[in-house]
Amino acid sequence: MKLYKLLMIAAAVVSAAACCPKKAAEKSAIDVIMSRKSVRSYTQEAIPAEKVEILLKAAMAAPTAMNVQPWRFVVVTDQAVKDQLAGPRGGMIANAPLVVVVCGEATFMRKPWGQPDAEPVEAENPFWFEDCAAATENLLVAAEAIGLGAVWTACYPMPDRMEPTIAALGLPDNVKPFAVIPVGYPAGDDQPKDKWKPENVHYDKW
């Protein structure tokens, strides 16, 4: 009986040590997707380089039409650049410890269709902004997964938002700013919205 009790104690100790902390740290992907929310206020704590790399790797793991990978990222921590990016939309961008600007190359080099031996020519990429949107969403879900808060503020397709961003970052002609994403440790208690609406689903036909 004494031995039985000792075994139970060992069991409890090991199961607590080996299991629970991992579970807490590894929320399931579905739970993370459902709990992602727009976070607009942040502490001043800097984001460690390892976490920035996780965000960028997640973004570049997005699907990309024709495997062009048109996305480009500008990681901004310089206050003067953050202030320029903020403009009228202001506060949350100027005050975030980290701002990631997701950009995209609007053109790419490809061989004319059906001419495998021809020289590549510069062509419009009709899907650059869709690839950038997928990368942006991966980045936002990854931020939620590692305890960060962020929010998608759109640039494309609004000229009044794109032009100041192009100026602030000195983007080349064929690189378009897609979204500006302030990132930080959440300062408030932002909660996810429940947007589940079965009426938005149709079956087989509209």
Added chain:
Amino acid sequence: MKLYKLLMIAAAVVSAAACCPKKAAEKSAIDVIMSRKSVRSYTQEAIPAEKVEILLKAAMAAPTAMNVQPWRFVVVTDQAVKDQLAGPRGGMIANAPLVVVVCGEATFMRKPWGQPDAEPVEAENPFWFEDCAAATENLLVAAEAIGLGAVWTACYPMPDRMEPTIAALGLPDNVKPFAVIPVGYPAGDDQPKDKWKPENVHYDKW
């Protein structure tokens, strides 16, 4: 010494029973994002309704500009409709047990800017396709998380892909087809691409 060994055995048993199966079932969100891949061949096994609902809930958990939630979903299992959707792009759409067509309302009702007392008027939503792209990526990550395979096939902005989709589903005028996503249990051994390119990252300025 005998007691010590017994405790070690108990420890091993408990840690295996309590910990490992959960860990296997709950891959971290970052691991899921990094292991998501385009899956183009599927078994004929039907997707249970609960899994379809998880995909749709994940999609509707995406961020949405001005909280418009312009996304609409057509869930297709009818073979005749799948064949119509497949068209020239063919096989993977016709042969998938499930096809989700992500659509978006291109217009919404809003009060004219700065006129809180005015009647709402129909206006273009410049961000409808970005919201649909975020919903599509959430759906693809969720599919990976629950053991399904899927691939993003674009409709928007290509008229030659949008028109047959509109015809196949009977979409109303202001609802645009954004992407057609075949879904199923993976039949092959598709692997994620490594798209990590540090040279795609700039710091503070381009």
